[in-house]
Amino acid sequence: MEDKVRAAVAAVQAKENEYLKDLEMSTMMLKWIAEECERENESEKVQQLEEGVLDVVKCMNELKHHIDALETVRQEYKYEGEPTDFAHILQVQEKHFSDTRPENPKDNSWYKKFEEAVWNVHHAGIPVGGHGDDEDVIITNSQFNLVNHSCPLTGRLVTDLEDPVWHVECHHVYSLEGVENHLKTVRQRSCPCPSSGCPRKLTRNSVKCDNELLAQIEEMRHRQNAGSSARPAVSVADIAADEEEDDSDAEESEEEEMS
Ligand SMILES: [Zn+2]
Incomplete structure (x- = not known):
């Protein structure tokens, strides 16, 4: 009985983690759109997108509290012969998490990525990161900080991997199959990180x-695509010049009508 409940709770958690991933991805897409708008100096749209991201982040925080509340149920559930009021337990737990861990949406890492990306459109940031003498290093800011862009074991681009994994400490990215084959080849359970x-x-x-x-x-895929189909940059001066032309045309036609 208890095992069944735990398995069911774990299944719901897995589903909710999927939703969480979708929400995170959606903040990234809003970010890409906002970068375009910022480039066109459409600050009102950027502001609306920013509010959208903050709303999504609030949902993400609530969802995280729900996932954690489920975790408490999963770990502590005991069958005691009486029907259990799961809805009530979850509600109490969620309230507990939102009271004890109040989160400001503006501190959320996905919001910060959004904010930084929009900022960088007109105030290109100083590159941070890098990884010593590794040739694969991509020097960049927090938007785009994969430390290698091809798998050293299979030679395949990270963006082409079907089974990407990264090292929990150094964050080197590999193909999982590459890692498993490599460990078989060296006949050890552990070997130096191949980067x-x-x-x-x-x-x-x-x-x-x-x-x-x-x-x-x-994000890397998006940047690569954006890079390969880069549009010619339009400067503020160009836009201003166009507007002036339009104005003068209008004046001329008015004058023509007058005469
Ligand atoms: Zn490594």
Whole structure:
């Protein structure tokens, strides 16, 4: 009985984690649209998008509290012969989490990524990050901080991997199959992380795939596509010049009508 309840709760948690991932991805898409709007100096639209991101972040926080409340039920549920009021337990737990961990949506990392990306449109940031002498290093800001862009074991681009995983400590990205084959080849459960110069140990349990990795790969794909179809930059001066022309045309036609 208890095992059945735990399994059911775990299934709901998995589903809700999927929703959470979708919400995170949606903040990323809103960010990309906002970057376009900011480039066109449509600050009103950018502001609306920002409010949208904050709303999504609030939903994400509520969902996280719900997932954590489920976790409490999963760990502490005991069958005591009486029907259990799960809805009530969840409600109490959620309230507990939102009271004890109040989160300001503006502190959320997805909101910060949004804010920073919009800022960078007109105030290009100083590149941060990098990883010593690794040739694959992409020097960048927090928008785009995968430390390698191809898997050192399979040679495939990170954006082409079907089974991407990253090392939990050094964040080097690999193909999972590549990692498993590599560990078989070296006939060890653990070996040095195959990225050159990395001091970490690689084991099957030292790599994982999570929402953050998938989001970063998605971001990398977006940047690559945006880069390959880059539009010519339109400066504010060009737009201002166009507007002046339009005005003068209007004046001329008015004059023509007058005469
Ligand atoms: Zn590493």
